[in-house]
Amino acid sequence: MQNNIIKYGLIAGTVIVLIPVVAEMFMGRGPETFRIGEIIGYSTMILSLLLIFVAVNNYQKLNPQEVVTFGQIFLIGIGISTIAGVMFGLYNLVYVYYIAPDFMDQYFNYYIENIRNSGAPQAEIEKQIAQLEQEKSFFMSPVVNFSAMFVTVFGIGVIVSLIAGFFQRTKQAQAA
Template sequence: MAVFMLCFCPFVLGLLKPSFCPFDLVSLFHVPLVLKYEFGDLVLKYEVLLWLSPLLWIVFSHKIVQLKILLIMKNPIWKYGLLAGGIVVVLMYGSFLLQGDDFDFSRGEIFGYATMIISLSMIFFGVKSYRDNKLGGGITFGKAFQVGLYIALIAAAIYVIAWMLYSSFAATDFMDQYYQYAMEQLQNSGATQEEIDKQVANMERYKEMYKNPFFKMGITFMEIFPVGLIVALITAIVLRRKVVEVG
């Protein structure tokens, strides 16, 4: 996890401060030498990311791109969608970093959904901002739900991209660890041997399907989007308001 976070430090710094060149960070800490000594074959993946980092810096430092980003961020849907996605990714990576290699799946599931709820609370603020600043203080249930749904979709897309990157570079053995955890839970459940064999067969099939990136993306999307759907529905009920016409 530490390797993954270190790899993306140049990305983050380049986006927050376009005048910052990612090469400064690399030359300052001599990162490739350290990684080659401690992590062996992972240095190749890291160096690929380092080559991508300056390219991203060049793109995001361009004035036209910065102007487009500024215009996008003035739209409440994009602003709060990106904010929700950013929060869920930071909290997710933070939890992985704190737990290290000893990931607790039982607590991780609870923390994961709590993280989603916290980040998707941005749907409420996004719909409220859209209602007050774009529609003059009034919004129908349908429009509020639509705006909330768009914010949830943006957040879900960011979540999926973040997990695909993390599972590809930092947690390549995630499914193996989850499989082992599921088998331990199954053995301690008191189920009959027939039930255990059936569940083992299902897990083996699921493990094989998870190797397909499109299947993995779909599963990851369905982890967060239903939560966003519920939050958008509740938000629409709470914030719907008719515009009071004067005169």
């Protein structure tokens, strides 16, 4: 099981890192790409973590005599999600601190501009911008930055793991 987790975790992590890199090569870098970048990023996370289903199927093919439980499926998914999350968290640190050190400033300014253009009452706009400014220093911390990216990938992986466990368990019950 461990080799399966490592193999598919590394594949999922590589996909999560490489797709945004390739997308940036084609789209460029800057505030005009942030919205589509978010869509590409989250879509990539979800699609790459669907490899949990592939990993479970592979594990079952390699162990046809073994009944794979919901718990085992969940552990496979959690393992894959952990590896992919660590890879994405590390990539994000390298990106934010070395590749595009102005990214966080641009990203926060992008959101401030969206708030200003939201059409909300001025008092609400000022309140949201003040809150965003407070959060900015928090997110500039490498630990928080890494943790936020890790938790994003890991959280999606937990959901996919639960779904995989449910569907795999259903197939096993019908086969028994």
